[in-house]
Amino acid sequence: xxxxxxxxxxGACRAKVEAQGAAANIRPLSHRTAPTVFNKRNxxxxxxxxxxxxxxxxxxxxxxxxxxxxxxxxxxxKLAAIRLWMRFNESVS
Numbered sequence: 001x002x003x004x005x006x007x008x009x010x011g012a013c014r015a016k017v018e019a020q021g022a023a024a025n026i027r028p029l030s031h032r033t034a035p036t037v038f039n040k041r042n043x044x045x046x047x048x049x050x051x052x053x054x055x056x057x058x059x060x061x062x063x064x065x066x067x068x069x070x071x072x073x074x075x076x077x078k079l080a081a082i083r084l085w086m087r088f089n090e091s092v093s
Contacts, residue, residue: 001022001023001024001025001042002017002022002023002024002025002026003025003026003042003043003045003046004024004025004026004046005026005027005046005050006026006027006028006029008024008026009026009027009028009029009032009036013026014026014036023037024036025037025038025039025042025043025046026038027043052081052084055084056077056080056081056084059076059079059080059083061076061080062076062077062080
């Protein structure tokens with residue numbers, strides 16, 4: 001299943017996805033005349049992932065891709081995710 005935002009809502013994009021044997025879950029544009037299949041729950045999950053990537057790009061090593069080795073870059077992404085998770089789950093007591 002392809003999860004994409006409204007920027008990818010075109011007949012050509014949907015046809016290409018279907019030709020490859022997948023389903024497209026793209027929020028339809030307001031001017032679309034033919035109704036399309038759209039699942040709001042899947043779109044919420046896609047949006048969560050987009051916001052996660054937006055937040056980890058605030059970390060310099062992830063945003064600039066300073067680490068050229070795959071293992072080091074993955075470690076930087078994991079550290080950024082851990083810091084975000086700790087900030088979100090901070091104890092108030």
